[in-house]
Amino acid sequence: MSLYELLVIVHVLAAALWIGGGVMMTLLAGRAWASRDDERVVELSRMGDFVGTRMFAPATLLLLGAGVWAVAEGSWDWGDAWVSIGFAGWLAGVLIAMAWHNTEGRRIRDAVGDGGAAGPRARRVATIGMAVGLFEIAVLVVVVWAMVAKPGI
Numbered sequence: 001m002s003l004y005e006l007l008v009i010v011h012v013l014a015a016a017l018w019i020g021g022g023v024m025m026t027l028l029a030g031r032a033w034a035s036r037d038d039e040r041v042v043e044l045s046r047m048g049d050f051v052g053t054r055m056f057a058p059a060t061l062l063l064l065g066a067g068v069w070a071v072a073e074g075s076w077d078w079g080d081a082w083v084s085i086g087f088a089g090w091l092a093g094v095l096i097a098m099a100w101h102n103t104e105g106r107r108i109r110d111a112v113g114d115g116g117a118a119g120p121r122a123r124r125v126a127t128i129g130m131a132v133g134l135f136e137i138a139v140l141v142v143v144v145w146a147m148v149a150k151p152g153i
Contacts, residue, residue, distance in 0.1 A: 007070035014063035036118040045108040081152035089143030
């Protein structure tokens with residue numbers, strides 16, 4: 001196995017963790033909010049905080065590092081459209097995490113504490129959170145398409 005092949009494997013595995021984990025958290029969040037069970041919603045928010053720092057953050061850094069190194073090691077051009085789409089999608093995902101996901105757990109717990117999981121504030125937080133999560137997944141799906149289809153080549 002060449003270094004390039006190893007880097008691509010690491011890159012793909014990190015992407016699978018990020019996308020698969022995002023889909024899983026979104027599905028679990030939908031079920032938790034639908035239950036209107038305060039304890040379930042709060043526990044899921046704590047799990048989100050836990051996996052955010054222990055899985056999502058390392059996976060995004062590993063994905064970037066392996067991807068950059070693979071482009072440098074392979075015969076790819078930094079100006080290729082699929083590389084630019086990859087960088088843009090990675091940056092969008094990281095900015096979403098910093099702007100929303102890093103504080104989402106606290107917002108959820110505060111909203112549940114202020115009227116329960118079925119309360120209007122919690123419903124608003126849930127609706128926004130689901131929309132942000134689905135948008136992030138859509139961005140990542142576009143990036144996966146670009147990595148596979150390699151437009152412009």
